Amino acid sequence: MRSSNGLSVRQEKILNYIKDFVRKNNYPPAIRDIQNDLGISSTSVVAYNLRILEEKGKISRDGKISRGISIPGMVLNQTALTSHSFTVPMLGMITAGSPLPDPEAINVEDAEQIEVPAELGSADKLRDVYALKVRGYSMVDALIGDGDIVLLRYQETADNGQTVVARLVDENAVTLKKFYHEGERIRLQPANVTMEPIFTTPDNLHIQGRVVGVIRSVE
């Protein structure tokens, strides 16, 4: 009796056992692990079937090295200690004139996901973060150019000093500046220190998100 993939029942059991074992222990099983846990009476049977599995490309083995079994496509990926990465949805474009896409309106699950390095922040910092591709040069004063990908965290308030995406209602413009609430007025300070700040009032300003990172690919 064989299954649909051309493997015997025993081979399939072995294959599944290996996957399970690796998932559980983070290292591959020895032949005798397989033998004992699957109730096979001899190591040679396991070796025999492993050889077949390798010939069929289901696993790959590394010489006489103990536990030198690996499953192609099943790869160890570091996700926690020194560098992990996260995925955030790419929701579209951001330009100077048009408003941001509404994260609520887009099915985040369906959106293209991009991976961002852990250097950009912890899991906590990256919660509710989405990515937008920048079109145009309206944000060069924040060191953001055409084609850059900005990572935004959706929020409607901001602390002083945070870089926010703000919509100026009267001017009908979206801009990206550092936010400072100073008494009655709000100062929007370009990241580029040589440029002048903009002053406005709280009711002329809608914060649409906060910048947590920038990714740029250079040709």
Place this chain on the structure above:
Amino acid sequence: MRSSNGLSVRQEKILNYIKDFVRKNNYPPAIRDIQNDLGISSTSVVAYNLRILEEKGKISRDGKISRGISIPGMVLNQTALTSHSFTVPMLGMITAGSPLPDPEAINVEDAEQIEVPAELGSADKLRDVYALKVRGYSMVDALIGDGDIVLLRYQETADNGQTVVARLVDENAVTLKKFYHEGERIRLQPANVTMEPIFTTPDNLHIQGRVVGVIRSVE
């Protein structure tokens, strides 16, 4: 000498070696693998340091089982075939005045690895790429600020239009500009169009790499 994380140099090397080994082989290294490849004279030294690494929670070990090392947080990822990120070594700092670290002089294996999203380029584009952290504002005209991480590909020549890290010999300065070879002279054009280009001659210029990406984390 210890590094910032409280591990000795040797322990850090071992830890990095294990990570690398697992990445490469999909199974953990044996003590003797570590010993030989790191040039350690005795297995007991490796065992000794592994014990410390385990006490510090950097790794976890499984009794006397061969290759029973695993790294907490190094998690199985079944989607590796469609992996969206690459890792590149972080080799240090780049400032306006000082020369770049020599990639040849640094053991790339030992360096901290950071992950970069696939959006920054294909595996091919990211070959020979390393990362440097930018210190200072000498490159704002290339839309690169203090604290940014630049991804450089090591190369000593460049095509017109590419953004390169160039060392001006006479001026004793490192700069980051777009490269244009125009007859007898070379034009180094800041990315920021409002700024003036620099002209120099080929023998006053050493190209040290080419920028392939920028990653910025915003507070």
Place this chain on the structure above:
DNA sequence: ATAGCAAGCAAACACTTGTGCTGTCAAGTG
């Protein structure tokens, strides 16, 4: 100086583990 201690070294030891054999048995095959 001297004792204490972390770190490293070398070799011996013992367990783990992959690999041959050597058979057995059932199902084809000519």
Place this chain on the structure above:
DNA sequence: CACTTGACAGCACAAGTGTTTGCTTGCTAT
């Protein structure tokens, strides 16, 4: 029926590997 082949069993051996013990070394505190 003799002969092959796939699948499995048992077992012994030889690598592959982790541990242990004893011996330096270099440094620090007493």
